[in-house]
Amino acid sequence: MSLLVIKFGGTSVADIERIKQAAGKVAAEAKRGHKLVVVVSAMSGETDRLISLCRSVTPLYDLREYDAVVATGEQITSGLMAIALQQRGLRARSWQGWQIPMVSDTAHSKARLLRIEADKLRARLEDGEVAVLAGFQGVTEDGRISTLGRGGSDTSAVALAAALNADRCDIYTDVDGVYTTDPRLVSQARKLSRITYEEMLEMASMGAKVLQTRSVEMAMKHKIKVQVLSTFENGIGSDYPGTLLTDEVNMEENLVTGITYARDEAKISVIGLKDTPGVEADLFGPLSDANINVDMIVMNVADPAGLADITFTVPRGDVSRVIETLKTHKDKLGYQNVLTDTEVAKVSVIGVGMRSHAGVATTMFRTLAARGINIQAISTSEIKISVLIAQEYAELAVRALHAAYGMEKG
Numbered sequence: 001m002s003l004l005v006i007k008f009g010g011t012s013v014a015d016i017e018r019i020k021q022a023a024g025k026v027a028a029e030a031k032r033g034h035k036l037v038v039v040v041s042a043m044s045g046e047t048d049r050l051i052s053l054c055r056s057v058t059p060l061y062d063l064r065e066y067d068a069v070v071a072t073g074e075q076i077t078s079g080l081m082a083i084a085l086q087q088r089g090l091r092a093r094s095w096q097g098w099q100i101p102m103v104s105d106t107a108h109s110k111a112r113l114l115r116i117e118a119d120k121l122r123a124r125l126e127d128g129e130v131a132v133l134a135g136f137q138g139v140t141e142d143g144r145i146s147t148l149g150r151g152g153s154d155t156s157a158v159a160l161a162a163a164l165n166a167d168r169c170d171i172y173t174d175v176d177g178v179y180t181t182d183p184r185l186v187s188q189a190r191k192l193s194r195i196t197y198e199e200m201l202e203m204a205s206m207g208a209k210v211l212q213t214r215s216v217e218m219a220m221k222h223k224i225k226v227q228v229l230s231t232f233e234n235g236i237g238s239d240y241p242g243t244l245l246t247d248e249v250n251m252e253e254n255l256v257t258g259i260t261y262a263r264d265e266a267k268i269s270v271i272g273l274k275d276t277p278g279v280e281a282d283l284f285g286p287l288s289d290a291n292i293n294v295d296m297i298v299m300n301v302a303d304p305a306g307l308a309d310i311t312f313t314v315p316r317g318d319v320s321r322v323i324e325t326l327k328t329h330k331d332k333l334g335y336q337n338v339l340t341d342t343e344v345a346k347v348s349v350i351g352v353g354m355r356s357h358a359g360v361a362t363t364m365f366r367t368l369a370a371r372g373i374n375i376q377a378i379s380t381s382e383i384k385i386s387v388l389i390a391q392e393y394a395e396l397a398v399r400a401l402h403a404a405y406g407m408e409k410g
């Protein structure tokens with residue numbers, strides 16, 4: 001007999017019909033004899049609605065009270081799900097975060113879980129009860145309700161799986177798994193049967209918004225088997241229809257596991273800097289003081305006069321703050337000119353196979369060159385290569401690379 005944590009996202013519990021359908025998946029797992037913890041999100045749109053209620057009182061609302069308001073979305077679904085499970089003849093009981101308790105720090109609206117005191121819950125599970133937990137919720141040491149940030153129910157589910165030493169955590173959502181690339185862009189995109197935590201983290205931080213990043217970090221740390229699967233298809237988690245996150249590398253898989261693209265960065269070029277020791281610190285120090293996240297960095301020193309150009313990327317929304325900051329420090333930096341370009345896209349290839357195989361970058365460069373696509377900046381990590389290109393070529397680049405690495409459907 002296994003212990004499973006089963007999480008349903010907002011679209012999976014969007015209305016009563018869907019809650020009933022989700023309850024059907026839980027009942028099918030119960031029939032196979034598993035002990036079950038169900039974690040639910042708020043019905044889709046509900047958290048947004050609750051946030052806008054807070055805002056309409058005042059945009060400067062108190063975050064403790066924001067948490068008191070937005071946590072109610074999950075409270076409703078936990079009760080409704082328990083009723084739907086009882087309808088199917090299961091013994092089910094709802095739990096709020098404070099009832100477990102899921103103890104968090106006091107960073108209201110984006111709290112981090114500190115510990116889960118799961119003894120009561122464990123006893124009920126042993127007794128054959130299905131526990132239905134309101135996701136997203138925590139409680140501070142001094143007893144106030146907290147929430148774990150947008151998408152936080154994923155983290156609730158993985159944290160519970162870790163605390164209970166569960167055999168698996170199934171995350172039901174509106175996609176049927178993690179794909180090699182965006183299927184809306186590349187019809188040949190293939191669903192991955194498995195992906196490593198590290199690869200998923202790289203995919204998630206670049207726009208493949210399937211799971212909250214924190215939940216993947218937590219799964220990696222505690223080695224929790226997490227499966228992403230669709231609520232809207234037949235089949236249940238125990239038949240493994242989705243994508244499994246593990247730390248086992250599948251040797252059969254391709255060198256490159258995923259290709260992502262992001263259009264939310266802008267390129268800034270600072271032209272004609274003095275090429276002296278410390279100029280980089282003088283440039284990037286004030287940006288980090290202003291809390292601006294710099295991603296790719298390229299530096300050229302070609303000028304015989306000893307001048308340097310530095311190109312870097314920042315989130316598009318930060319461009320005006322970057323320009324302001326550079327202006328403030330112009331005297332010290334002594335640059336000649338600043339150019340900005342928001343018509344760029346970052347395309348990345350990701351795969352743990354890169355660690356042990358050469359040539360992945362060369363294939364990328366050759367493929368883009370063959371399409372006449374110019375690379376404006378490059379950055380790499382152990383398992384990722386990213387290039388910055390003109391935005392108009394993003395789709396072409398993703399398609400060409402997907403084919404070049406042989407990632408199409410078999």
Ligand code: ASP
Binds near residue numbers: 009
């Ligand atoms: N309901 C919360 C949100 O929309 C938490 C979640 O769904 O994971 O962010």
Ligand code: MG
Binds near residue numbers: 010151210211
């Ligand atoms: Mg979500």
